[in-house]
Amino acid sequence: MTTQQLTEQIKKKKSFLCIGLDVDLNKIPKHLLKDEDPIFAFNKAIIDATHNLCVAYKPNTAFYEAYGLKGWKALEKTISYLNKNHPEIFTIADAKRGDIGNTSTMYAKAFFEDLAFDSVTVAPYMGKDSVEPFLAFKNKHTIMLALTSNQGAFDFQTKTVDGKELYKQVLETSKSWVNSKNLMYVVGATKAEYFADIRQIIPDSFLLVPGVGAQGGNLQDVCKYGMSSNVGLLINSSRGIIYASNEIDFAQAAALKASELQKQMEVILE
């Protein structure tokens, strides 16, 4: 999927919502645990109930790896289900990978080829040659951590490096990498006041914005400072939507929460 197609979907659905599929077997409705594949059963119900309200889904790989083979199988089934039934939806493997060149190429193959995600999140610490192997894939997107939503972001990301905060150095430096047009960035909603500065460096890039909902970020503030001419935002909510209820009505409850966010987005897009 191209970024242009993504923007078209946003305008069509009047939504720039991304739903995080972080499935924890301790949090999903008890009745699903009898299912042969509770993780996929949960995801399928959430997707069926919310796909008109969002433009992207983001399974976080940690929640699948924690269940070993069964988890990886559920991840495969989830992405296959999305690609088959909702090919217009942008898919994000939230994996935060990054390694030396030949290893990053293997990760890129895992997520772009084997699983056929549209995008994957990566960490910048190892620099250019750890990210460029991902960028080499045509019409695939590499979403690099810039300024994350957690408290630990202040440990290194906001420290001053050669007169500029590290996350700004990361943004600046990455613009010179080969195929940098395939880059998007993670910027946490809990740090809305930083978006204006960030847009000075990367005016048009898409930003994946976690932290609305459970982590306390504010949608209006993020949009005020972070929206670009092509919208350029994917606002993620995971727990706030998928765990809205853990009863039999969980999917409808999730749709209701997603719908609340979509309606706020519709107003902002107008």
Place this chain on the structure above:
Amino acid sequence: MTTQQLTEQIKKKKSFLCIGLDVDLNKIPKHLLKDEDPIFAFNKAIIDATHNLCVAYKPNTAFYEAYGLKGWKALEKTISYLNKNHPEIFTIADAKRGDIGNTSTMYAKAFFEDLAFDSVTVAPYMGKDSVEPFLAFKNKHTIMLALTSNQGAFDFQTKTVDGKELYKQVLETSKSWVNSKNLMYVVGATKAEYFADIRQIIPDSFLLVPGVGAQGGNLQDVCKYGMSSNVGLLINSSRGIIYASNEIDFAQAAALKASELQKQMEVILE
């Protein structure tokens, strides 16, 4: 396994060699491709031929994820085989993970509980609350990237942050984290001249050192500047050992290469 037990193994085997199990189906001997599980067949043969010469094995998860379910299954079989037959060997999941707290906990469960590795590599960019969930596991080790072996290390890691290189800030800062005694660090062999400075900050911590072999690092230089009173080094070689031959004799050829490194280590340990 405790670090004390690891040091005892090093002294017993006269080796601080770690062998990287980065299995690429395009590089392994052709005859193995007929096996039901070529990746595990390859690993098993390498382990059987080299386990007396090394103290650690390090599968890099990228090489397993790239083959989807089959790859993950081969990873499970490899770690089970090691834990069952060679419980004295230190196992490293080279995964370079790191995410917000509740997600890092899921990664820690994946590698420490589900797969039962002794250790996992993590990236520092997201700071304290992304690493501490790993550190909470007793007798498990979290190996954090400090100064990596690739060229991209110079993009951010060696940049000056508040008067000190970023990788030094990472080392310093991490010492204050809860359960920091469970930390080890990745420092590339290609940057041997940095080890003296690093030992000023973390005199006793174990360092996982990639970059000897295919990447050009020098064993003697690393040991000269990096060895601590408890040895404190795990020198990794992956491609240089496991792909020494891609013929029927591949395991013996790997053992020969491992033996060359072990003999150099024996001299250094004396």
